[in-house]
Amino acid sequence: MKPQIADITQRIRERSRPTRDAYLARTRAAAARPRGADRMGCANVAHAFAALPGADKFRVVAEKAPNIGIITAYNDMLSAHQPYEGFPAVIRDEAHKLGATVQVAGGVPAMCDGVTQGLPGMELSLFSRDTIAMATAVGLTHDVFDAALLLGVCDKIVPGLLIGALHFGHLPCVFVPAGPMSTGLSNSDKSKVREQFAQGLVGRDKLLEAESAAYHGAGTCTFYGTANSNQMLLEAMGLHVPGSAFVHPHAQLREELTRAAVRQVLAIRQGQRLADGSGGDRYRPIGELVDERCIVNAMIALLATGGSTNHLIHWVAVARSAGILIDWTDFSELSGCVPLLARVYPNGKADVNQFQSAGGPGFVLRELLDSGCLHGDVMTVADGGMAAYGTLPAFGADGRLAWAPLPAESGDESIVRKASAPFGETGGLKLLAGNLGRGVMKVSAVPEDRHVIEAPAIVFNSQDELHVAFKKGELERDFVAVVRFQGPKANGMPELHKLTPPLAVLQDRGFRVALVTDGRMSGASGKVPAAIHVSPEVLAGGPLGKVRSGDIVRVDAVTGTLDALVSAEEWAARAIEDRPAAVAEEAAYGLGRELFGGMRRSVLTAEEGAITWL
Template sequence: MKQALIDVTQRIAQRSAPTRQAYLSRINRLVNRPPGAERMGCANVAHAFAALPGGDKFRVVAEKALNIGVITAYNDMLSAHQPYEGYPALIRDEARRLGATVQVAGGVPAMCDGVTQGLPGMELSLFSRDTIAMGTAVGLTHDVFDAVLLLGVCDKIVPGLLIGALHFGHLPCVFVPAGPMSSGLSNNEKSKVREQAAQGLVGRAELLKAESAAYHGPGTCTFYGTANSNQMLLEAMGLHVPGAAFVHPHAGLREALTREAVRTVLSITRAQRFLPIGRLVDERVIVNAMVALLATGGSTNHLIHWVAVARAAGILIDWTDFADLAAAVPLLARVYPNGSADVNQFQAAGGPGYVLRELMASGALHADVATVSARGMAAYAEVPALDGGGQLAWSALQQISGDTSVLRPASEPFSATGGLRLLRGNLGRSVIKTSAVPEDRHIVEAPARVFTSQEALQAAFKAGELDRDVVAVVLFQGPRANGMPELHKLTPPLAVLQGRGYKVALVTDGRMSGASGKVPAAIHVSPEALAGGPLARVRDGDLIRLDAVAGTLEALVDPAVWASRVPATLTAEQAEVNAHDLGRELFAGMRRNVSSAEEGAVTWL
């Protein structure tokens, strides 16, 4: 096993010992209680099961059958979640075959960042994660369940469900994915049309036609953004039925995998191989998720989300842990925006199973962890299929990549180091996704142009004010300021400037989308400007150096001048805009109480 993997894991375990032990003690107190139908008062039991069909009611109360709770993020606004509409009936049918009962314990909100990009709704996006975690808790707090199935796919939904489930760590849990949409207009072609639209070369009709050809049916968007990174990480954590991540929603195999999720969660209850999620998700499993993210050049959002996920299990990680792992983990995948392939091509080339097999074989992954599959991590290096009799079976993956432009072995990686880097300097700590950025753009040194909103940057671009080497600094986009929206709408204009031959970079305390690509972006700058972070000291014309090779982010300003500057402040008018309309008032408490990005932007501590 790679020494860096051992060292980081041990460091995390030592740092987390008090909080992890307290967490496990709480789980142990809850594990040993009688089942809900025996523990609760008669009126409680009657209410809990009043709506069950008579046979199921008798089974769970009199026969003490196992009762599965389902938390679903179904809605038909999200293409990725629309397929979940029929899952409860399918799950009930399979559970009855196995002598168990099922209740949909609750639904959680699920918003689409693609709909809200660049709009006020995006300011609720990050906080929706903790809202989903609380919604999960509300559903499970009825406390009559022996196991849980969690139905969710997209950006904040999976981390929110996972945080919520870990607060019920005494329950066995399995995540049930729905799969990606079929391939449409290629991601590269879509991006070209976006850049043309940013320059005024095509109109709204042409842009809408391209976008609609890219996002055209049920399933997850096909680029390797936050949603599909979620699925890769759940495979690496052993929380899926092995190989379930990237099977199309309407493939026959998908129904078989969903039915298998019911069998799997029942197999890890008290009656058989008891494995509650709070025990399964230990320090090694968290490290496996971090490694899988780095090895595939996944979404930068997870440098926030998985800090919060780990904290929910009593485990403390930070960006230095990610950085030290990145130095030792090879980049094995090229999926858009890190390459031209979409997630369906990634799956066809070998998918998560190939990545996990290569990582285990090269000593870059903990292979000895518990998983919801009784066969352990080895099962996640296999591929599921329906045999001649229509039964679900797994077989060994092909030895070589199905497409070496998409997946490579650990012995011949795309890069010897992972696709994310930590940047440190007098502007604070931030992260950059290097895997999608051309190597000749890993170092950018240029004068700053400071903005306090993404709209102001777009206006400056349209006015031709940015046609030069420039580091665009966008302030007051952190969690406390406005909920830390993604700034993906800035990608097309900055990409246009870069395409014109200028040295261009973005520096911000906000987020970028998991689809962020070729423009160097130092994001999540912490502390954020509103919390007194040094980013608020930057002025127009300051020379900024972003060096992803050395891992530094610096304002090249005389130290005495730098120290004497009064940080910029959020104007009363802008604060008023951030605080009102479209539901933003309801999240004021979260903005006040949220922790920093590096601490997971957590609102519940």
């Protein structure tokens, strides 16, 4: 283990000791109780199992068979979640073979950011994470389950399921992915058409044709955004059956990996430690498994692959759910000692299918482990610990699922590389701090000659204001776009991807442009330098509210600074501008936004995980 990583892990452990100890005490007390059907009243038990077939009722009550709860994010709106429709039947069949029972404990909402991008619904997206966590709790709080399988893939769904599951830390849990869609129109070609549309060079018909060729079937979108970063992080945390992240939904191997998840969660449950502390080595409930080493492994996997900046928000909340306290300084310092081993769009040209073919998560995790960048001594849902996640699942000669070592060399060095010859000596994210607050930049997606931008600010109160200025031809110059009132308290912190095409067009025309915002760009952050998640947000007194158009702003990913070049005296004297009434009104009403007013009022900062439940 690299000394720097060990030191950061120890710092997190010491910082978290009071909250982690309290969490584990609650988790162990819950695990020590008698099983649900024995503990509950007869009427409770009858209600819980009323709809089960008679044989299953006998199994779970009289024979005390294990009962697995499924929390599913299935809906057929999301391409990534549509395959889950048939998963409960497969899971139930496999469980019956092993003498266990299964109940779908609940469904959770799952919205598609691709559908709502740039629209009012996007302002519910971030808060859907905590809504999913609460929905997970509603399903599991029936408290009759011996283990849980969690079915979810996309942006806020996996963090929400994980937060919810960690509040039931006494349960063995395994995440069950569904896989990516097959490769369609390349992400770079799709982006070119978007930029042409922004300039009026092609019409809506050509744009729709391109988008439909890119997003064309079941499975996750194929770029390395938040959804696919989720899957990488779950592999690094040991919460998947090893190597299951990027197997296509309709591959025969996908069903067998789903069946393996049933076998694994039952193996963990059957090895459960007794109240006196005795028990087998397989005792791995999720609350014990997700410790500070596990969280650091996830952070490192994110940095080593140039993953989604959303996880600087989500994994702070995930860690807090297990009593572990992390912050952006931890991410930044880890980034300084973790090599960049993958280039997947938007950090490169490859999609996740090509990433998988070149070696995928298994290759990256093996390289990180062998180079001392991962904690190898962690618990995982698989036997064999983290080493198991550096292997490749396939059907063996006997037709059974087996895991084989990955090739020693990358299948394509333009996509994945060994730790001895990385794309970069440091990770893909950079913390920026200065008189404008603290924000992050996905430097792995930005050309090096754009890592420092110094230019006059142009202040916008919404992304629509920037679009209007672009269409009027008012942005044909060097500038830093300051887009404010986009934080969690203001409007739920929507992703601002509508800004990417016009800013990319201006950059391609030779102008030096950058974005600074208290909103998100997240997993699809691209080639335009963007200091995002700036905290505290303006509505919480953040200094972006002091910026005036014409101020010189310096965005510096080399030194890690984010400053308005205004004298200290003038800066201190400036007032934070109020949010225009029309902007506030727009954020508060319509398409269900009224229902989330309480969350906007109570939410913590982005660096604190944008948590609404503390």
